[in-house]
Amino acid sequence: MRFPWWGRKRQELDEELQSHLQMAARARIERGEDENEAARAARREFGNVGLVNEVTQDQWKQRWLKDFVEDARYGLRRMLKSPGFTAIAVLTLALGIGANTAIFSLVNGILLVSLPYPHPEQLVSVTGAYPKGAFVAMREQIRAMDVGAYAEGHELNLTGFGEPVRLASTSVSAELFSILGARPDLGRTFYPGEDVPGQGNFVILSHALWEQRFGSNVSILGRSIELGGENRQVVGVMPAEFRFPSTKTQVWIPLQNDPRNAVSFWAGDFMPAVGRLRPGSTLGQARTEIRMFQSRVGALFPWPMPASWNAHASVVPLQNGMVADVRARLLILLSAVGLVLLIACSNVANLTLSRAATREKEISIRTALGAARPRITRQLLTESVLQASLGGLLGLGFAREGLVLLKVMLPSDTPRLIETHIDWRVLLFTGALAILTGVVFGLAPALHSSRAALTEALRSGGRGTAVPVSQRLRSCLAIAQVAFAVLLVIAAGLMIRSFWSLSHVNAGFHPEHILTARITPNESFCNDAKRCLTFYRSVLDQVQAFPGNNAALVNTLPLGGRVSKRSLVVEDHDPPPGEDSPLFWLNVVTPGYFRVMGIPLLSGRGFADSDISGAPVTVVTAETARRYWPGQNAVGKHIRLLDDKDWRTVVGVIADVRAYDLHRNAPEWIDGTAYVPYNSAATLEDRRIPAEMTIAIRTASDDSQIATMLRTGVAAINGEVPVSEVKSMGAVVSEAVSTPASTMTLLVVLAALALVLGTIGIYGVLSFLVSNRTREIGIRLALGAQRTDVLRSVLGEGAKLSLTGIALGLAGAFAVMRVLSGELYGVGAADPLTFCSVAVLVAVVALTACYVPARRAMSVDPVVALRYE
Amino acid sequence: MAEKRERYQNRIELLQGTLDLLVLQTLQWGAQHGYGISVAIRNRSGDILQVDTGSLYPALHRLEKQKWIKSEWKISENKQRAKYYRLTATGKKQLTKERSKWAQLSDAIAGVLNPLEDESEP
Numbered sequence: 006m007r008f009p010w011w012g013r014k015r016q017e018l019d020e021e022l023q024s025h026l027q028m029a030a031r032a033r034i035e036r037g038e039d040e041n042e043a044a045r046a047a048r049r050e051f052g053n054v055g056l057v058n059e060v061t062q063d064q065w066k067q068r069w070l071k072d073f074v075e076d077a078r079y080g081l082r083r084m085l086k087s088p089g090f091t092a093i094a095v096l097t098l099a100l101g102i103g104a105n106t107a108i109f110s111l112v113n114g115i116l117l118v119s120l121p122y123p124h125p126e127q128l129v130s131v132t133g134a135y136p137k138g139a140f141v142a143m144r145e146q147i148r149a150m151d152v153g154a155y156a157e158g159h160e161l162n163l164t165g166f167g168e169p170v171r172l173a174s175t176s177v178s179a180e181l182f183s184i185l186g187a188r189p190d191l192g193r194t195f196y197p198g199e200d201v202p203g204q205g206n207f208v209i210l211s212h213a214l215w216e217q218r219f220g221s222n223v224s225i226l227g228r229s230i231e232l233g234g235e236n237r238q239v240v241g242v243m244p245a246e247f248r249f250p251s252t253k254t255q256v257w258i259p260l261q262n263d264p265r266n267a268v269s270f271w272a273g274d275f276m277p278a279v280g281r282l283r284p285g286s287t288l289g290q291a292r293t294e295i296r297m298f299q300s301r302v303g304a305l306f307p308w309p310m311p312a313s314w315n316a317h318a319s320v321v322p323l324q325n326g327m328v329a330d331v332r333a334r335l336l337i338l339l340s341a342v343g344l345v346l347l348i349a350c351s352n353v354a355n356l357t358l359s360r361a362a363t364r365e366k367e368i369s370i371r372t373a374l375g376a377a378r379p380r381i382t383r384q385l386l387t388e389s390v391l392q393a394s395l396g397g398l399l400g401l402g403f404a405r406e407g408l409v410l411l412k413v414m415l416p417s418d419t420p421r422l423i424e425t426h427i428d429w430r431v432l433l434f435t436g437a438l439a440i441l442t443g444v445v446f447g448l449a450p451a452l453h454s455s456r457a458a459l460t461e462a463l464r465s466g467g468r469g470t471a472v473p474v475s476q477r478l479r480s481c482l483a484i485a486q487v488a489f490a491v492l493l494v495i496a497a498g499l500m501i502r503s504f505w506s507l508s509h510v511n512a513g514f515h516p517e518h519i520l521t522a523r524i525t526p527n528e529s530f531c532n533d534a535k536r537c538l539t540f541y542r543s544v545l546d547q548v549q550a551f552p553g554n555n556a557a558l559v560n561t562l563p564l565g566g567r568v569s570k571r572s573l574v575v576e577d578h579d580p581p582p583g584e585d586s587p588l589f590w591l592n593v594v595t596p597g598y599f600r601v602m603g604i605p606l607l608s609g610r611g612f613a614d615s616d617i618s619g620a621p622v623t624v625v626t627a628e629t630a631r632r633y634w635p636g637q638n639a640v641g642k643h644i645r646l647l648d649d650k651d652w653r654t655v656v657g658v659i660a661d662v663r664a665y666d667l668h669r670n671a672p673e674w675i676d677g678t679a680y681v682p683y684n685s686a687a688t689l690e691d692r693r694i695p696a697e698m699t700i701a702i703r704t705a706s707d708d709s710q711i712a713t714m715l716r717t718g719v720a721a722i723n724g725e726v727p728v729s730e731v732k733s734m735g736a737v738v739s740e741a742v743s744t745p746a747s748t749m750t751l752l753v754v755l756a757a758l759a760l761v762l763g764t765i766g767i768y769g770v771l772s773f774l775v776s777n778r779t780r781e782i783g784i785r786l787a788l789g790a791q792r793t794d795v796l797r798s799v800l801g802e803g804a805k806l807s808l809t810g811i812a813l814g815l816a817g818a819f820a821v822m823r824v825l826s827g828e829l830y831g832v833g834a835a836d837p838l839t840f841c842s843v844a845v846l847v848a849v850v851a852l853t854a855c856y857v858p859a860r861r862a863m864s865v866d867p868v869v870a871l872r873y874e
Numbered sequence: 875m876a877e878k879r880e881r882y883q884n885r886i887e888l889l890q891g892t893l894d895l896l897v898l899q900t901l902q903w904g905a906q907h908g909y910g911i912s913v914a915i916r917n918r919s920g921d922i923l924q925v926d927t928g929s930l931y932p933a934l935h936r937l938e939k940q941k942w943i944k945s946e947w948k949i950s951e952n953k954q955r956a957k958y959y960r961l962t963a964t965g966k967k968q969l970t971k972e973r974s975k976w977a978q979l980s981d982a983i984a985g986v987l988n989p990l991e992d993e994s995e996p
Contacts, residue, residue, distance in 0.1 A: 064935040
């Protein structure tokens with residue numbers, strides 16, 4: 006092995022040796038020898054110059070490097086000599102390392118890589134939600150940081166540019182972009198002072214929207230577009246990498262901080278706030294300031310605020326704030342995949358041990374010839390690290406594919422998912438993992454082999470008799486594998502059970518054969534309530550004219566991700582002085598809604614067409630009826646929307662609907678749920694009737710046909726109203742479980758992998774045991790043992806290993822499954838049914854794996870077995 | 875080639891301890907180049923010890939790596955460029971150590987080779 010960086014040193018050595026030769030020759034000439042003769046004699050005396058050169062160079066190398074190169078070369082030769090073994094070992098490791106790398110890429114991209122803004126360490130998020138008024142006060146009072154606020158989740162119609170479309174918009178305070186340090190691709194961001202009424206008729210486009218809708222045309226800058234019925238001047242286009250607060254946002258518009266509009270200013274959007282620490286300020290200072298601010302801000306509201314509002318407001322690094330929800334899930338996945346790697350490691354360690362048994366003689370001889378033990382250990386370790394590195398390389402390939410798959414599988418609203426890729430940190434992780442893996446699975450066999458009893462191995466003639474220590478080690482590894490597999494299968498089992506309960510939860514409606522779509526005129530369109538109601542009336546008529554269709558409108562579809570709030574008064578339930586009136590989730594529906602959605606009526610009646618113009622009525626859910634009128638019939642009681650004059654009579658009680666998510670009817674801050682018919686009195690918290698409605702169509706026809714019909718129908722009635730989010734109610738429900746579904750699928754895949762690897766492990770140990778005991782079994786059979794006894798003895802050995810592993814796994818699961826409890830629904834973390842069935846499942850699989858070698862033991866031919874020696 | 879190389883290496887191993895001592899001792903009288911060292915050892919041993927270059931140069935480079943000696947290119951007395959080695963402070967200490975080790979060894983060997991003194995005692 007030559008090292009190029011020794012070029013100068015080598016040249017110097019040449020010179021040194023040449024000078025030796027010249028001096029020797031000169032000495033001879035001085036003694037009177039002939040010049041030519043002298044040079045030749047000097048050279049003869051010197052010896053082989055090339056060789057001296059080479060052995061001298063050997064001294065330069067570091068001892069360990071020399072050894073390493075030697076070991077690696079030897080290891081490679083050995084690996085090539087048994088390609089089958091190498092392939093299995095490398096593939097097993099590649100699977101383990103690949104799976105780990107893929108999951109780590111996610112952890113890296115989502116949790117570790119800093120946010121793509123300048124000085125991300127200064128960026129913080131204020132945990133809490135503030136209406137505009139509170140935010141404006143915060144902006145003026147907080148000294149430790151510059152704060153900005155944003156309200157995500159708004160939608161605006163873009164009209165006048167071909168077909169009307171619904172755009173996702175985020176309203177931002179004027180400084181938000183400069184706080185983040187985000188620069189536009191084109192134009193500018195907002196200037197301070199542009200977030201007050203009359204100053205901010207501007208809009209900034211996302212790169213994607215600019216491309217798709219405006220053909221990447223630069224001339225769009227400075228032009229006006231019609232958004233939500235208002236003209237807004239396009240002042241900027243953000244770069245494609247800018248995705249704040251999420252990938253969804255297509256346009257950013259300035260907030261309208263208008264103190265004169267008290268309802269919008271103090272009760273409109275409750276917005277999250279972000280901040281950038283000012284130079285010299287610390288997170289702790291910001292935190293203290295926010296806590297102090299929180300203690301005075303309540304007094305600014307035009308009405309009393311409950312003490313619980315933002316009671317735990319604090320300041321955290323922005324990165325943590327953005328990914329708080331996924332952190333737990335990712336860490337669970339990372340631990341699961343780590344277990345798979347451990348199983349893979351012990352599997353390969355087991356394989357290596359079996360091979361080490363056959364190598365014992367070689368190693369004993371080398372020890373006898375004077376090879377130092379540490380040297381042998383190191384050589385074996387080099388071999389295993391080499392193997393693991395190959396596995397790591399292949400695993401990196403797996404990880405690249407796996408990451409693509411993971412990105413498809415994970416819910417698309419996972420924050421920062423799109424930014425995830427394999428970077429230097431992932432490569433470093435994989436490299437370290439490969440080396441560590443090699444050391445982990447190589448250490449046991451290496452330590453063991455180098456300790457191998459010299460005389461014993463030599464005496465037994467290299468037949469590789471089962472050395473008890475080796476067998477015990479192998480058994481321990483097999484037990485560990487089973488235990489880890491049990492742990493993972495239980496985790497997967499719990500997720501399956503939880504997912505099953507979630508998807509079999511009684512949602513309170515029947516999602517089958519329902520197509521839904523959002524119909525969204527501009528909000529200003531419904532300033533004229535009559536025009537709005539007439540429009541919707543015609544849409545419904547158009548849809549129901551189609552044979553087999555039965556349709557209704559609702560402002561917030563169950564599981565649709567929207568909540569419509571309304572403060573109201575419940576008869577005989579006046580709030581105690583100083584407290585707010587109850588906040589209800591008010592569903593505004595057209596008559597027939599309950600029938601279309603299949604929501605059961607528990608008592609009274611649903612809405613009829615006559616309710617549109619008749620006496621004010623309402624329908625409440627069972628939970629609400631129980632809460633306010635326990636033990637009584639709610640029908641005939643009254644509620645009154647705050648600021649309304651007329652009381653509404655409860656005419657019916659319907660079953661509870663899982664409207665918020667599949668395990669909650671409503672968020673905790675909602676006091677009740679009521680339904681009112683869609684007419685000009687059906688006002689929400691902003692005292693306006695809802696303009697955006699969702700149509701639910703129960704139909705016998707093909708969804709796409711109905712969708713086309715709906716679009717053309719709406720366009721015919723009003724060409725400026727977009728129809729969006731066309732999807733079946735079934736799709737709405739499955740989106741609601743997409744997060745648990747993806748976690749479950751991933752855990753199931755990992756558990757299956759663990760189970761297969763663990764099974765191979767048990768099988769391997771027993772096969773080795775049987776082949777080592779062939780002679781003993783032969784003797785027993787020759788002496789008259791029954792074949793069934795042999796079978797039983799081998800199976801018993803296997804059962805001992807599996808059951809010990811299962812018991813340990815169950816105990817471990819009992820201890821650690823609590824970490825899953827946040828992800829579980831309808832099943833406890835120590836669910837006995839899951840624990841038992843997993844134990845049985847793993848036992849059956851393991852014993853099946855034992856049966857094959859046991860059969861082989863049973864069919865040993867005593868004659869052949871004895872002749873074997 | 876490989877076989878020959880092996881032979882050289884074996885010789886290094888056999889001579890290693892003593893050759894190091896001889897080299898260090900030689901350098902105690904001043905800086906010297908490889909050729910000078912081999913001549914000095916030969917002369918001082920009365921032509922008995924012929925230092926093989928295949929052992930000498932590896933030894934010099936090894937000692938240099940251990941920082942017992944330091945090398946430097948200089949012009950020799952007959953105007954030739956040559957690499958001179960000289961003893962370092964740690965090299966001096968090492969020399970003392972090696973010398974006492976050698977003394978012990980030769981005493982021990984002498985004791986084994988001349989057992990008569992011991993037997994005459996009782």
